[in-house]
Amino acid sequence: MSQQPDRTTHGAAPPALDDPGLRADCANCFGLCCVALTFSASADFPVDKAAGEPCSHLRTDFRCSVHRELRPRGYQGCTVYDCFGAGQKISRITYAGQDWRQAPHTADEMFALLPVVRQLQELLRYLTEALTLEPARALHGELRAALAEIEQLTLADPATLLALDVGARRAAVNPLLLRTSELVRAQVKGRKKNRRGADLFGARLKGADLRGADLRGAYLIAADLRGADLRLADLIGADLRDTDLRGADLTGSIFLVQPQVNAARGDTDTRLPPALVRPAHW
Structure with missing residues (x-):
């Protein structure tokens, strides 16, 4: 063994x-x-x-x-x-x-x-x-x-x-x-958005400032997050199926895992934490 x-x-x-x-x-x-x-x-x-x-x-x-x-x-x-x-x-x-x-x-x-x-x-x-x-x-x-x-x-x-x-x-x-x-998330000054467990199915969040946001367990299925700032956001358990992450910045986001990334849509401008791999289908 x-x-x-x-x-x-x-x-x-x-x-x-x-x-x-x-x-x-x-x-x-x-x-x-x-x-x-x-x-x-x-x-x-x-x-x-x-x-x-x-x-x-x-x-x-x-x-x-x-x-x-x-x-x-x-x-x-x-x-x-x-x-x-x-x-x-x-x-x-x-x-x-x-x-x-x-x-x-x-x-x-x-x-x-x-x-x-x-x-x-x-x-x-x-x-x-x-x-x-x-x-x-x-x-x-x-x-x-x-x-x-x-x-x-x-x-x-x-x-x-x-x-x-x-x-x-x-x-x-x-x-x-x-x-x-x-x-x-306390590194981000000011009040952070709390969207824990929120139903954001298809939400229009293009360019949204979500730095340090609590998105634990949020339903972001098919949401538009193009160009959104998700630095230092907590994404544990967030449902990112068909979420549009083109151009989004997820640098330093926490508890984001590969299956979530694989389920989302992104491009060469999507910035990911270094431990994650850009999916081939992007």
Whole structure:
């Protein structure tokens, strides 16, 4: 079984946001998202697929036979999804490299673990980012402790993980992330906009000044944010499907993750935090 780095050492440098363990690594995964997840014929998928049923494009080596043509073929949902490293952790650590084809009796359990470990890995991603934020230095001790606890949970045995109340773990970490957000956004002087959980579906926000705004969980589906200033805004959980981010400035925005960016529309003038990759379809 692979050994994971110890991130709890006192005084150690904070983990990096480009840690490959926090990104999907399909080459080291048993195609779990291509089997475990449900597809529904829609704008995101061209066909229906039940949970536990392998996608028809999944090859015997667990790679996708149409990976380079996903969007033209209607598999936009696949280009948006990211497991935050859960797939390879389950495949290579939890099951020590034994895949569900070699051991069919593990298949259902392995597939059921994906959404559980994915949520834990997402929490690791947020905690890792929080540890890179200088304004939140006073919270780094608590953040490190929370990160160590969540990381140990991701390495637990299947029975422990499947019995885990992930919602309770998220609720326990959330206040710490909120305090981090407040410290970071305090760098923006004056009153900041609070749009937490707001329904901004299709909102016309072109050129809006949203510096330091609280957009946690906001519904920004198909909103027009062209040229908007989103520096130091908190975007955790914001729904950015088809959000127009062309020319928008997201420099320093916090808790923005790759799946959100992948779901949005942008261009070469969209400014992203350095840890995120500009999607090929932009």
